[in-house]
Amino acid sequence: MSHLLRGELIKAVTTRTLLGFAVGGVAYAVLNVLAVAVWAGTLDEVPEKEEALSALPTLLLLWGLVGTAGEYRHRTAAPAALVGRRHRGFVLSARITAYALTGLLLGTLTTMVSVGLALPLLSDHPGPDLTSGDVGAVVAGNLVAFVLSAILGAALGALIRSPVLGVVVLLIVNFAVIPLLSGVSESMANLTPFGAAGVLSRMTHYTTLSVVEAGWVLAAWTAAVALVAVVVERRRDLA
Amino acid sequence: MTGFFGPNGAGKTTALKVVVGLARPAAGRAFLRGTSVTTIRPDARLLGVHIEPCGAHPGRTGRAHLRSLAALAGLPRRRVGEVLELVGLEEAARRKVGKYSLGMRQRLGLAAALLGDPEILVLDEPVNGLDPQGIRWLRKLLRDRAASGGTVLLSSHMLSEAAQTVDDVIMIDRGRLVHEGTMQDLERSGASAVVVRTAEAQRLSTLVVSAGGRTRLDDEGGGLLIEGLDAAEVARLAHRGGVLLEEIAQRTASLEDVFFGLTGGADR
Numbered sequence: 001m002s003h004l005l006r007g008e009l010i011k012a013v014t015t016r017t018l019l020g021f022a023v024g025g026v027a028y029a030v031l032n033v034l035a036v037a038v039w040a041g042t043l044d045e046v047p048e049k050e051e052a053l054s055a056l057p058t059l060l061l062l063w064g065l066v067g068t069a070g071e072y073r074h075r076t077a078a079p080a081a082l083v084g085r086r087h088r089g090f091v092l093s094a095r096i097t098a099y100a101l102t103g104l105l106l107g108t109l110t111t112m113v114s115v116g117l118a119l120p121l122l123s124d125h126p127g128p129d130l131t132s133g134d135v136g137a138v139v140a141g142n143l144v145a146f147v148l149s150a151i152l153g154a155a156l157g158a159l160i161r162s163p164v165l166g167v168v169v170l171l172i173v174n175f176a177v178i179p180l181l182s183g184v185s186e187s188m189a190n191l192t193p194f195g196a197a198g199v200l201s202r203m204t205h206y207t208t209l210s211v212v213e214a215g216w217v218l219a220a221w222t223a224a225v226a227l228v229a230v231v232v233e234r235r236r237d238l239a
Numbered sequence: 240m241t242g243f244f245g246p247n248g249a250g251k252t253t254a255l256k257v258v259v260g261l262a263r264p265a266a267g268r269a270f271l272r273g274t275s276v277t278t279i280r281p282d283a284r285l286l287g288v289h290i291e292p293c294g295a296h297p298g299r300t301g302r303a304h305l306r307s308l309a310a311l312a313g314l315p316r317r318r319v320g321e322v323l324e325l326v327g328l329e330e331a332a333r334r335k336v337g338k339y340s341l342g343m344r345q346r347l348g349l350a351a352a353l354l355g356d357p358e359i360l361v362l363d364e365p366v367n368g369l370d371p372q373g374i375r376w377l378r379k380l381l382r383d384r385a386a387s388g389g390t391v392l393l394s395s396h397m398l399s400e401a402a403q404t405v406d407d408v409i410m411i412d413r414g415r416l417v418h419e420g421t422m423q424d425l426e427r428s429g430a431s432a433v434v435v436r437t438a439e440a441q442r443l444s445t446l447v448v449s450a451g452g453r454t455r456l457d458d459e460g461g462g463l464l465i466e467g468l469d470a471a472e473v474a475r476l477a478h479r480g481g482v483l484l485e486e487i488a489q490r491t492a493s494l495e496d497v498f499f500g501l502t503g504g505a506d507r
Contacts, residue, residue: 007311014303015296070296076304078261079294079351083283083312091311237262 004084004094011076012067012098018106021063025110028056033114037121044127046134047205052118053135055110055142057149057197058174063106064099064153065166071095072161078238088238089230096154096226103150104143111142138202141211145200145218152193152222155229190214193221240385242405242422243394246502250414251394252290255363258392259288271359283312283355290363293348297337301328301347304336308351322350327376341368349377360384362393366400378404398498402426412502425497433465433473436486446480447473462486 012018036043036052043049071077084091115135122130130138153170160166174194182189187208189195198204199214209217245251256262258269260276269276271286279285295304305319323329326346331339339347345368352360360381366374381391381404395401408425410418418425437443440463444454452467465473470489477484 003313004311007307007309010303010307010310011296011299014300014307015298017298074296075292075294076296078290079288079308080311081261082259082281082286082288083308083355085280085282085313087280237256 004086004091005097007080007084008091008095008098009101011071011080011095012102017063017066017070018102021059021106022109025056025059025106026113028059029110029113030117032056033118033121037118037125043122043125046128046130047202049122049125049127049130050134050138050202051205052122053111053114053130053138053142054202055107055114055146056203057145057201058170058194059110060103060106060146060149061153061156061170061193061197062167063103064096064150064155065157065160065170066153066163067099068092068095068154068157069161069163069166070157072158072238073163081238087234089234092158092230092233095158096151096229099150099154100147104147106150107143107146111139111146114142115139137211141200141202141215144215145197148200148215148218148222149193149197152218152225155222155226158229158233159225191217193218196221240381240391240393240405241407241409242398242401243392243409243411244398244401244498245394245396245411247396248413249396249411249502251396251411252363253414254411255288255290255361255392255394259286259290259361261290283308283314283357285355285358287352287355287357287360289345289348289352289361289365291348291367293336293344293351295336295344295347295351297335299336300333301336301339301343301350302332304347305350305354309354312355314354318354318356322353325353325380326350342370342373345369346373357389359390360392362391364395365393366395366397374400410498410501417501432490433468433470434462434486434488434490435465435473435477435484436462437477437482437484439482442480443473443477443482443484446476446482450476464490 032054033052080091081088119135157163157166160169178189178192178194181192182195190199190207190209196209196214196217199207199209200211200218243251243255253262257264258276260279260281271279295301302319302323305322306316309316309319323332326349328343328346328350331343336344336347345365349362349365352362365377369377381393385391393401393405402422405422408418408420408422409416434457435443443463447454447465447468450468450472452465455464457464470487474484474487
């Protein structure tokens with residue numbers, strides 16, 4: 001399995017896509033800190049301040065999705081399946097793991113930028129300061145959300161097999177379907193992967209789900225979709 | 240070394256994907272060394288495959304593509320340099336695949352297939368895009384592998400080119416097997432005819448028909464085309480009948496003619 005992971009990691013880091021996502025993640029982190037800690041007015045409660053440290057798990061969902069769907073678009077999945085010395089399900093598992101590890105790398109980078117930029121700005125706001133425990137919990141939540149989102153995205157990419165279609169569907173669901181659903185039933189929206197990731201990364205607070213519960217919801221979605229992707233990969237033809 | 244031929248759209252690539260286990264057949268089964276490909280463990284040391292396109296990300300360098308495959312296959316990294324040298328891509332190895340010419344992408348695909356120094360090579364249209372030197376190089380490479388005991392299955396729609404390389408022939412058309420045998424059998428299966436020019440075509444025609452042959456006017460040259468007799472028999476008949484021949488030649492059907500005859504390609 002280690003040779004599969006090594007090969008998939010080489011693939012994941014040897015195109016400019018990783019760099020693009022790193023730049024996009026850092027840019028989002030900077031904008032989010034400025035929007036919450038500078039432009040949004042006074043923050044006097046801990047959850048409001050935590051929001052300045054929140055990340056964008058959707059970005060990692062896109063990272064995994066574009067990466068694995070691109071394997072089919074560029075026909076790179078077939079050569080990998082032909083040399084892997086394990087069945088295709090193992091090869092896809094290694095690919096998903098590679099996206100989880102690179103997702104952790106991207107998540108760590110953007111979280112470091114968020115924390116480094118936000119903490120000095122947040123100290124100027126009234127009310128209780130964030131303790132190191134608060135910051136640690138937000139960082140941990142962000143990283144878990146990032147890794148799970150990258151895995152979920154990679155599994156979805158293997159199922160959808162078209163980066164463009166995947167991105168369009170993802171954006172429609174994230175920016176149209178989930179807000180509509182949230183308007184109808186917040187608790188239902190929180191049980192979707194997008195809603196749970198939002199809670200886990202502190203983009204959403206004062207809601208129907210605790211951070212730990214959100215983690216479990218997102219993990220359950222991720223495990224289910226990844227399992228389906230691996231099973232389907234074994235049965236489908238490779239172009 | 241076996242050539243797998245058929246016109247465009249005959250189903251060659253699909254059949255090769257079934258043979259290597261990338262696709263499942265609607266009916267039937269594929270075996271590799273006696274084992275069903277659906278149960279065999281993919282291994283670059285056993286099977287090297289190049290099916291177009293070459294399966295490399297356009298934003299990745301040729302070297303990175305091969306490095307990833309070598310790692311996936313559990314092969315030492317030095318094999319990457321070795322196959323790059325073998326296919327003549329060392330200088331282009333650090334360039335992005337998206338900037339490669341068709342011939343260079345073919346060479347990269349061949350390098351990937353050769354990474355594990357496999358016992359069996361399956362190549363889909365490997366000469367596409369190669370320049371004459373490249374075609375000669377590939378022909379020698381494949382012949383050397385076959386001579387050293389390796390197995391090569393290569394598909395092509397260019398029969399005359401591949402005929403110089405392969406020993407056995409499989410020909411399909413619209414998903415159906417239309418010929419299987421040695422290349423010599425295929426060459427022999429082409430019908431031959433004798434073309435003659437004479438001012439006494441009518442008399443010669445009568446003699447030929449009485450000897451069991453068939454005649455018709457040659458559409459290409461304007462002479463008399465005789466089937467069912469060879470040139471020596473026709474010459475003896477003419478000599479005995481006192482017919483003066485201005486020209487006599489044996490015409491053997493080209494491989495293309497045989498190919499079209501088997502696949503009905505000329506009518507499309």
